[in-house]
Amino acid sequence: MAQDDFGRRREDWVIEDSPLLLGIVMPDLRLSNFNRTWETLLGYARNLLLGKQFTRIIDPSEQAAALALINTRDTRRIEFSLRCSDGSYRCFEWEHRPAREGEGAFIRGTDITERKKMETTQNLRRYMQQRKAERSSG
Secondary structure, three states: OEEOOOOOEHHHHHHHHOOEEEEEEEOOEEEEEEEOHHHHOOOOEEEEEEEOOOHHHEOOHHHHHHHHHHHHOOOOOEEEEEEEEOOOEEEEEEEEEEOOOOEEEEEEEOOOOOHHHHHHHHHHHHHHHHHHHHHOOO
């Protein structure tokens, strides 16, 4: 079994240091395991998330999307945001794969916050240009 200089299995290192949020959510929506990226990106100490309801940190307006992620066999990607410890939100694109029966789901979240900000800025620019063109033609 390959190990790094710190005695960790390389597989563990890849999971722990992945830029993706990786975790396991139980059928009752508790986070039963996750990589350290959750702590890094969201700013919570591990003990504040481990064994707690996943829904506690999901944007309230997006709870239905989050529940769909966990409670369906459909493997489409779903977007919803998580609240960071400082009160801000980060947007993620989520995928899941069912674990063994009764053991929840493996989830993977990709941070798309910056992409969403760019999309919003571009949409606003288009809107402003359209309004300007309407005013100058009318």
